[in-house]
Amino acid sequence: MAAQHHHHEHSGHDLVHAAESALTQAGEQWTELRADVFGALAGHASPASAYDIADEVSAKRGKRIAPNSIYRILDLFVTNNLAMRVESSNAYLANSHPGCLHDCIFLVCDECGEATHIDNDAVSKTVRSLAEAADFKPERPVIEIRGLCAECR
Incomplete structure (x- = not known):
């Protein structure tokens, strides 16, 4: 998990x-x-x-x-x-938890435009580590996954 x-x-x-x-x-x-x-x-x-x-x-x-x-x-x-x-x-x-710092991971539906925000510290840590390994200082990673939500499938 x-x-x-x-x-x-x-x-x-x-x-x-x-x-x-x-x-x-x-x-x-x-x-x-x-x-x-x-x-x-x-x-x-x-x-x-x-x-x-x-x-x-x-x-x-x-x-x-x-x-x-x-x-x-x-x-x-x-x-x-x-x-x-x-x-x-x-x-x-x-942000439903204002002031709480974490990276943005969105599931964006191509049909209805709904965007669901999810938190996953393991993914965030991996993305930040990859950026830092490339000598890049990540400020605010945003990951968007495009597809279809449950309602539109």
Whole structure:
């Protein structure tokens, strides 16, 4: 059995509180806009684009929020482990265990676009070791496995 990374999965208000706590502990501010962006992102079960989030936050606030502003906030969230980026679809998922550092392994369905995040420390360790053996310093490995989810098969 592969070694797994264990952590507490947050949801709902507990997830927002955990994200706020992780961001402020990292020395960043938890602003109303950042709270709105994280709330919108956390409301998605599947990956959401910055444009999806911008539309939702704009509707909530009653004024247009530029996607560039949303991208900056999402990048901050990824840097601080509050969100994960699905590279192949340029979309984001809220991290259900904010602040917990681990590599991203996604199972991405080519049919419906659903992305399931899994943790496997043995795979992460192997990928990091291979990179280091090639004299490369891995910063944030992301592995995406494309295929069909159980619903679409």
